[in-house]
Amino acid sequence: MTDDLDVIRVPVIVANCPPGRITEDLYASAGGVRTIANQPNRTFAAQNGIVKCGGSWQQLGEKCFLAVAGSNRDWKDARSDCQTRAGTDLAVIPDQATTTFLQSMLAGVTSQYWVGLHDLPNENDFRWVDGQSLIDTNYTNWAPNQPNNGWLFSEDCVTFKPSNGKWNDAACDFGTRPYICERNSCK
Ligand SMILES: [Ca+2]
Ligand SMILES: [Ca+2]
Secondary structure, three states, X not given: OOOOOOOOOOOOOOOOOOOOXXXXXXXXXXXXXXXXXXXXOOEEEOOOOOOOOXXXXXXXXXXXXXXXXXXXXXXXXXHHHHHOOOOEXXXXXXXXXXXXXXXXXXXXXOOOEEEEEEOOOOOOOOEEOOOOEHHHHOOOOEOOOOOOOOOOOOOOEEEEOOOOOOEEEEOOOOOOEEEEEEEEOOO
C-alpha cells in the first residue's frame, strides 16, 4: 500500500468561495471522499476553495439554507436543533436578495418559519443570531404594524412568511413552527 493519506479529492464545483478551508463534515456532504480515518475534527484544505452545500441544503452565494419542516419547535429549540449541525444557526436575512431566495425556496408554503432574529436581551433591539443589528444590515421587512411585542405575551422572536417575505415578532415559546437553518458553504 502506497496510498498518500493526505491526498484529497476536490468536491463538485458549483459555487465560488474564497480560497480557504472546509470541514471534513462539509467536505463529505459536498460529495468529497474521506481519505483520513479516525480524525473527525481534522480540516482539509480545499484545493480550489470551492464546495457545494450538499444534501437538502439550498445555496445562495456562500450561504447554505435548510428549511426544517415536519418537526416543529419553539424558537429556542429550533435554534438548538440548527446548532447541532456543524457551523449552523438559525437563518440570517440581511438583504432583499436573501428574502427573494428564501421565498423561492419555500414557494407555495403557507406556514411561517422561525428565523434567527430576536430582541430577547433588550426589548425592541432586534439582533440577528450572528450579532448584527438591523442598523448593521440596514434592512428590515416587517409586516404592517409589526413588531408589536404582542398583546398577552411579549413577542421576542421573529417569523418569516414565505408568501410575502414579511417578518412578525411572535412569542418565542408559545407554539411551535418550522424553521430555517443556515451555514456558510465555505469554512
Ligand atoms: Ca419584543
Ligand atoms: Ca407580532
